[in-house]
Amino acid sequence: MLIKQLSVFVENKKGRLSAITDILRQSEIDIRALSVADTKDFGILRLIVNDVDKAYTALKNGECLVSLTDVIAVQITDRPGGLADAMDILSSAEISVEYMYAFISKSDGLASVILRVDDNQKAQNVLSDKFKLLTQAEISA
Amino acid sequence: MGNYYDKAMECATLNEMESLQSFRLSQTVRRVYENVPFYRDRMIEKGITPDDIKSVADLHKLPFVMKQDLRDTYPYGLFAVPLEDVVRLHASSGTTGKQIVVGYTRNDLEIWNDCAARALVAAGGTKADFMHVSYGYGLFTGGLGVHGGAEKLGMTVIPVSTGNTARQINIIKDFGSTLICCTPSYAMFIAETMRDMGITKDQIKLKAGLFGAEPWTQEMRATLEDMLGLKAYDIYGLTEIIGPGVSFECEEQTGMHICEDHFIPEIIDPDTGEVLPLGEQGELVFTCITKEAFPLLRYRTRDIAVLSRDKCSCGRTLIKMLKPKGRTDDMLIIRGVNVFPSQIETALLSVAGSEPFYHINVDRINNNDTLEIEVEVSEAMFSDTIKSMEDIENTIKAAVESVIGIGAKITMCEPKTLKRFEGKAAHVTDRRKLLD
């Protein structure tokens, strides 16, 4: 139950981020989750959207450097320590997390976390016992 | 053993070549002494007369001609025939100063066509080929030079000139171009655009490309050969001497055979003017021995090169020049170290997946020279994690530093944001010049 994340290379120049979000607006793409990682010179914009193919094509046509990355979306139970439990499971399975970011899902208002890990298969196996993993269809809905 | 355009000349013995050169040199010197006051004055200044130049061994006695001399005698001061015998003029762009103008008699054009034809035949060209010329036409010698050689061979010439890259690609595909001629950086741009248009190398018929007018690297050759599915040949020339075809590569691809029956090469120490022995690196100097209208003697090209008489597997005996490493006037002195843009290109290309679009910025901050290299990130280099992007940046940085010996700041840029040049590549912005 992997989902597709769009990763976009962004130069740290005025107006680049807004140019990219403008492309998505023009194509009527809904952004479900987003994070930006940056260094002094460049950043990587990571996006979860309702229509991956359409967004990918729009960004390509807009001359953006974009790639697709497989990530896991985990729904976190609404109680203290919910996220910590998920992290414990991953670390005891010796899976390292490259990065993560959270979002609130539109339909039920529950918090979810996007995880980019070094071993997707293993991470899905160990997490799926205790957590609900969102599908692409659920993200897109 | 390949095909030759003019076997007698291209495969002559050293003895035959030197006696022909000596004869032609002495004739040319006598003619310019009589017809061009500039040469007469310079020779008198040096205390020599045409009688002192009997053979190639006397060549070193002649004074040099510099680019500045061409500007000082602009427009027709160095022409050696009456202007009514001149049938064509070309000029080089005046980006760094006053432009220069050169002329050709009908016979000069024939010589030029022959030189270009030798290059085309050495690249496997025959009359059955479709020659796609993407060099600029006009005052620039590139377009018409190759055009003349191709037409002389009876090829089907497609005179596209530069610009409108998507249209060029459709022409290559629809007209069935088999040979292409342009600058290597424009060839890269064509290859990139072709990929973006979703056209693969299997859909086109290009078998060979002749790329010249700017220095390029072995890595760039490999990239072009792979992306366009052709064999990439270097071709060298300069407006002042004749245009493309002064020297050209054969299938061995280990240097360019010089048409030395027309242009005698020398390598000199650019600082002292001393002639250097065969095999040493220095500034390339040419003497024209057959041209009528504009026969430059000992013209300093400012290109850095090495000459070689090593036996070539193609059978040609024409002396070879190894790819110019750079130009004496392209050379950057950064923190006291000599740096050629082509060295930086080599370093960039050695890093896997890196395409050669880059720009060098040199500046002086607090009396310290700074070197920044902007590199366009390619799809192969891109990844969704900062760590792997920084790894690539550091690999490039290390590769550059190991080649040029000084530190550089690497800046990763979005694709297609650095300016492309369809003529000569201008990869350097030196802001120190504005400060001085």
Ligand SMILES: [Zn+2]
């Ligand atoms: Zn050869």
